[in-house]
Amino acid sequence: xxxxxxxxxxxxxxxxxxxxxxxxxxxxxxxxxxxxxxxxxxxxxxxxxxxxxxxxxxxxxxxxxxxxxxxxxxxxxxxxxxxxxxxxxxxxxxxxxxxxxxxxxxxxxxxxxxxxxxxxxxxxxxxxxxxxxxxxxxxxxxxxxxxxxxxxxxxxxxxxxxxxxxxxxxxxxxxxxxxxxxxxxxxxxxxxxxxxxxxxxxxxxxxxxxxxxxxxxxxxxxxxxxxxxxxxxxxxxxxxxxxxxxxxxxxxxxxxxxxxxxxxxxxxxxxxxxxxxxxxxxxxxxxxxxxxxxxxxxxxxxxxxxxxxxxxxxxxxxxxxxxxxxxxxxxxxxxxxxxxxxxxxxxxxxxxxxxxxxxxxxxxxxxxxxxxxx
Amino acid sequence: xxxxxxxxxxxxxxxxxxxxxxxxxxxxxxxxxxxxxxxxxxxxxxxxxxxxxxxxxxxxxxxxxxxxxxxxxxxxxxxxxxxxxxxxxxxxxxxxxxxxxxxxxxxxxxxxxxxxxxxxxxxxxxxxxxxxxxxxxxxxxxxxxxxxxxxxxxxxxxxxxxxxxxxxxxxxxxxxxxxxxxxxxxxxxxxxxxxxxxxxxxxxxxxxxxxxxxxxxxxxxxxxxxxxxxxxxxxxxxxxxxxxxx
Numbered sequence: 379x380x381x382x383x384x385x386x387x388x389x390x391x392x393x394x395x396x397x398x399x400x401x402x403x404x405x406x407x408x409x410x411x412x413x414x415x416x417x418x419x420x421x422x423x424x425x426x427x428x429x430x431x432x433x434x435x436x437x438x439x440x441x442x443x444x445x446x447x448x449x450x451x452x453x454x455x456x457x458x459x460x461x462x463x464x465x466x467x468x469x470x471x472x473x474x475x476x477x478x479x480x481x482x483x484x485x486x487x488x489x490x491x492x493x494x495x496x497x498x499x500x501x502x503x504x505x506x507x508x509x510x511x512x513x514x515x516x517x518x519x520x521x522x523x524x525x526x527x528x529x530x531x532x533x534x535x536x537x538x539x540x541x542x543x544x545x546x547x548x549x550x551x552x553x554x555x556x557x558x559x560x561x562x563x564x565x566x567x568x569x570x571x572x573x574x575x576x577x578x579x580x581x582x583x584x585x586x587x588x589x590x591x592x593x594x595x596x597x598x599x600x601x602x603x604x605x606x607x608x609x610x611x612x613x614x615x616x617x618x619x620x621x622x623x624x625x626x627x628x629x630x631x632x633x634x635x636x637x638x639x640x641x642x643x644x645x646x647x648x649x650x651x652x653x654x655x656x657x658x659x660x661x662x663x664x665x666x667x668x669x670x671x672x673x674x675x676x677x678x679x680x681x682x683x684x685x686x687x688x689x690x691x692x693x694x695x696x697x698x699x700x701x702x703x704x705x706x707x708x709x710x711x712x713x714x715x716x717x718x719x720x721x722x723x724x725x726x727x728x729x730x731x732x733x734x735x736x737x738x739x740x741x742x743x744x745x746x747x748x749x750x751x752x
Numbered sequence: 753x754x755x756x757x758x759x760x761x762x763x764x765x766x767x768x769x770x771x772x773x774x775x776x777x778x779x780x781x782x783x784x785x786x787x788x789x790x791x792x793x794x795x796x797x798x799x800x801x802x803x804x805x806x807x808x809x810x811x812x813x814x815x816x817x818x819x820x821x822x823x824x825x826x827x828x829x830x831x832x833x834x835x836x837x838x839x840x841x842x843x844x845x846x847x848x849x850x851x852x853x854x855x856x857x858x859x860x861x862x863x864x865x866x867x868x869x870x871x872x873x874x875x876x877x878x879x880x881x882x883x884x885x886x887x888x889x890x891x892x893x894x895x896x897x898x899x900x901x902x903x904x905x906x907x908x909x910x911x912x913x914x915x916x917x918x919x920x921x922x923x924x925x926x927x928x929x930x931x932x933x934x935x936x937x938x939x940x941x942x943x944x945x946x947x948x949x950x951x952x953x954x955x956x957x958x959x960x961x962x963x964x965x966x967x968x969x970x971x972x973x974x975x976x977x978x979x980x981x982x983x984x985x986x987x988x989x990x991x992x993x994x995x996x997x998x
Binding site: 380381383384385387388391392395396587588589591592593594595596597598599 | 803804805825828829831833835837838839840841842843844848851852853855856857858
């Protein structure tokens with residue numbers, strides 16, 4: 379135990395002496411938490427619509443007003459022809475072209491139906507599909523409110539058809555604000571970087587400068603060396619996590635609905651798992667460059683598969699299975715559940731089991747693969 | 753006299769390549785043993801086996817009485833090691849480096865304090881004691897690295913090209929330190945490419961292509977090869993080498 383104390387003392391001295399790393403550990407969480415939720419926003423707003431009105435009737439003007447006032451669209455111009463509208467898409471000034479044919483009002487009143495033409499720029503897939511469906515729902519709404527539907531054409535007194543109106547409510551995130559979804563995820567991202575990257579780089583650095591050889595020739599035991607590396611970064615990770623939680627509260631006013639204790643318990647186990655991954659990477663890599671690439675590879679897959687950006691429920695079956703094989707997925711899920719929904723320990727103990735398995739498996743593999751002697 | 757190191761037919765093979773080819777020699781306790789050879793001759797591989805960093809493929813060896821196959825951890829407690837790469841931590845101070853390496857060898861806290869004060873004053877580094885090691889000139893670093901390698905009073909110290917890139921005056925001082933360590937009963941096992949340093953050793957061995965081609969005192973070797981300089985001895989032995997480079 380005394381030996382471990384000397385190792386820990388040395389590691390802490392080195393960590394606290396490296397001002398760049400120290401600053402990064404504090405600045406990175408704050409910056410990421412402040413910037414990312416604002417930028418990484420999947421809500422589609424400011425969709426530019428080229429509205430081509432060939433009818434110039436009161437109905438077509440009403441529709442234009444309705445679209446403009448929905449809050450999602452900006453009528454960028456009233457082009458005169460469909461060709462002009464398409465040109466605007468080509469120049470990137472418009473995302474959608476909605477063409478109202480001549481006789482729009484007349485046909486609506488006389489025949490009760492009229493087709494309109496909607497063209498969407500699908501380069502930005504999300505914007506296109508969301509924008510398109512928003513516009514369709516605006517049209518549907520417009521349609522259902524038309525006088526023509528209410529005054530039945532034959533003048534009969536039959537009761538108007540019953541309408542089902544759906545009032546939806548967003549639970550746990552009442553205003554469906556994207557930041558509530560993103561911010562807890564970013565907390566996970568932070569711990570992932572500390573655990574996976576920094577540990578791996580730190581150990582491989584010792585390989586590069588040759589001090590690891592000196593360590594290997596001392597009587598330091600394998601477990602002492604590994605604990606000596608894991609404990610300091612575990613503590614650093616928990617500090618960063620706390621900084622992150624504080625920023626989350628101060629900047630976004632989000633305070634975990636569930637128990638802080640449970641949240642910290644998960645963070646603690648998760649960090650052990652990720653530190654194991656970092657350690658494992660360091661046993662394979664011989665240079666910091668190699669370690670960076672391997673770590674980066676795993677981080678990218680983990681983050682993309684984790685449900686951080688996109689819901690895992692909409693992934694194909696194989697991807698969902700793969701996604702369950704990364705520790706990040708489980709922690710992201712749990713953090714969201716605890717922070718937003720207020721889930722307690724009983725609700726998420728399965729996830730804790732998953733994380734514990736990752737922690738044990740990754741660390742065992744790393745320890746097994748770490749060699750003092752070749 | 754008791755033997756500090758005994759090797760019998762020690763071999764290390766990487767695939768078809770015999771880095772160390774059936775090497776046998778003894779090193780007496782308290783001896784300064786020079787381990788010479790051209791680049792790629794297998795010196796470092798042999799030394800790594802003796803330090804418990806690498807397993808031999810076949811043959812036998814004991815270091816400080818412990819077996820290199822089964823008792824590596826015991827060997828590590830009883831040796832000091834200084835590699836050709838500088839191996840102190842640049843971002844720790846002199847005192848912190850001493851404390852760390854002393855601590856991991858199980859030297860007690862109080863003992864670390866007394867010994868490091870002694871060491872600092874012997875090296876004349878009082879003013880630099882709290883400076884980062886990275887700021888020291890190379891010669892000082894190497895002297896410090898040697899002092900740290902013998903800080904826990906090992907039975908044997910392994911020095912792998914300890915004076916590479918060091919100026920002649922510092923090299924001389926370095927060898928004074930080696931002599932002092934030997935006088936205190938520490939066996940010194942040293943590799944070098946400087947033939948003047950080879951002359952300072954009690955006995956030297958010259959490795960060529962993984963084998964020990966000659967082993968004797970410097971004077972006897974010069975007689976045997978009928979020359980006045982160790983340079984010449986080395987040249988005559990090493991020019992037959994088929995392997996070159998690292």
